[in-house]
Amino acid sequence: MTSEQRRIQPRKQPRQVRAELTRQRILAAAAHIFAEYGYAAGTTNRIAEQARVSIGSLYQYYPNKDAILAELLTRHLDGDRATETLRAHKDRPDPLEQIVRVFVHTVIDNHLDDPELLRIMIEQAPRSAELLERITRLEWEMVGDLRDLLNRHPEVRVHDKDTAARLVASTVELTVHQLVASPGSIDLTRLENELVAMVTGYLRADR
Amino acid sequence: MTSEQRRIQPRKQPRQVRAELTRQRILAAAAHIFAEYGYAAGTTNRIAEQARVSIGSLYQYYPNKDAILAELLTRHLDGDRATETLRAHKDRPDPLEQIVRVFVHTVIDNHLDDPELLRIMIEQAPRSAELLERITRLEWEMVGDLRDLLNRHPEVRVHDKDTAARLVASTVELTVHQLVASPGSIDLTRLENELVAMVTGYLRADR
DNA sequence: GTCTATACATAGATAGAC
DNA sequence: GTCTATCTATGTATAGAC
Structure with a gap:
């Protein structure tokens, strides 16, 4: 692979794939945290930390805490x-x-x-x-x-x-x-x- | 009953009885509030309000929120x-x-x-x-x-x-x-x- | 896209007057 | 014993720099 080619297609990880991966990491982290601490004590800060994402990033993927748990529940029901x-x-x-x-x-x-x-x-x-x-x-x-x-x-x-x-x-x-x-x-x-x-x-x- | 007697024994409601009554009122209020709102949303303020006691008084009877629920649970287990x-x-x-x-x-x-x-x-x-x-x-x-x-x-x-x-x-x-x-x-x-x-x-x- | 810093809300709990 | 006022902590969520 030449540097010429790199300049034309610099990103190895297309945006959507990376984003989806981060989403999944947050979800997995949330599952872990909720299971360990319960809903109330399973804070968004802890979830973000566990997912190795900042709290700000977390809110880029989910509008609020409930939405995270709702997606986990939906997954299970499905x-x-x-x-x-x-x-x-x-x-x-x-x-x-x-x-x-x-x-x-x-x-x-x-x-x-x-x-x-x-x-x-x-x-x-x-x-x-x-x-x-x-x-x-x-x-x-x-x-x-x-x-x-x-x-x-x-x-x-x-x-x-x-x-x-x-x-x-x-x-x-x-x-x-x-x-x-x-x-x-x-x-x-x-x-x-x-x-x-x-x-x-x-x-x-x-x- | 003469006023002479009243001066000697002025309190009609002995302290402990009154206090016990208040305790029970708080407990009953807590039962009601917890049942309706759940544990997290069943705030001490709401409990105090329901019991018609100030939040300050509530804390004279119970050291903290958990103690209230613990007593309710103990009651049931007994x-x-x-x-x-x-x-x-x-x-x-x-x-x-x-x-x-x-x-x-x-x-x-x-x-x-x-x-x-x-x-x-x-x-x-x-x-x-x-x-x-x-x-x-x-x-x-x-x-x-x-x-x-x-x-x-x-x-x-x-x-x-x-x-x-x-x-x-x-x-x-x-x-x-x-x-x-x-x-x-x-x-x-x-x-x-x-x-x-x-x-x-x-x-x-x-x- | 990701971060840090911070605003905002609300809860538990306490201090101190009466 | 009871109140009001307030402190402190914590959690959710957002703003704005990079």
Whole structure:
């Protein structure tokens, strides 16, 4: 490469690529800081420091602190595959236990990434109307799909499908959420097995 | 009552009683404010205002903001009767379902007081080492008592008693916690029935 | 594009009068 | 014991130089 060429195309890193990289660095830093300090104590200064960017630069990429956490949350919500999993099994004659297992497994999977950050986001994220609405919608989608399943599947004997759907959704989501992050962490395979047994048994029991 | 007597005993409200009353007013106000605004936005100024006390007076009763929330949390923890309930049934030959029902019922009962405040306290309370230690101890106490029960009771067939105890404790505590406070609140009797059925079935199933 | 310096807001907490 | 006034700290966000 001659110096002649350098003069014509001096920048090796095109602007947009570099900028996107910085954005990602800030986001990663924010995930780390929020997970460690929580939302309130996870200050923009700390985030900037962790990302090795000045506070001024940080604000060039995000308009405010909430926007950072909102993007992290959006990312996670987009990665949630649990309801799709349920839908995929809707019209197939698989055994109930198998469907439940895939569902539980997917939920566990969604939580492995960064359980601490997840806790912070769910518990302390600023509940903007728009974000809250998205979360609620996703929750109800899951409950709805679950109820559909209960209504169709021949093995299901539980009477009150509506309450059952809510209970199962809460049970799986919450216990996974808690036990994955908890100290003295449970063995994940065991958690999956026991959860599947408990839920499947409940749905199949005739009372 | 003559004015002579009044001069000898002029105060109708002895100091300590009045002070205790003020303390309680501040605490009640704090409960209200925290439940409505959350921990961070539940400022000491707002609490003082709600209690109709000046901010200066508030600090005469509590050394700092955290101390107020800590006392609220302590109050709640002291009111937790779930583990005692379990112990009371330890050596009695009651049917498993009945024991589980009493346990679930107690947990629900503990959450009826002020679900919103409870959520705030559990999710956003400043995790001081001392407080965290108390909570963890209580949790493990509950898991321990549950495990004892599973080990003794003849109806219990689940193999991994340890995992089962943790799963049951989490399931009951968390689902109650969530569903009692959730909008479109579930019927509590139904919640109790379904939860009891799910847990009992799980514990009795031979796989 | 990135930095430093700083404005601005608000919270927790204290001092000192009454 | 209670108040008002105020201090101090800290965090978000912006301005302007380079």
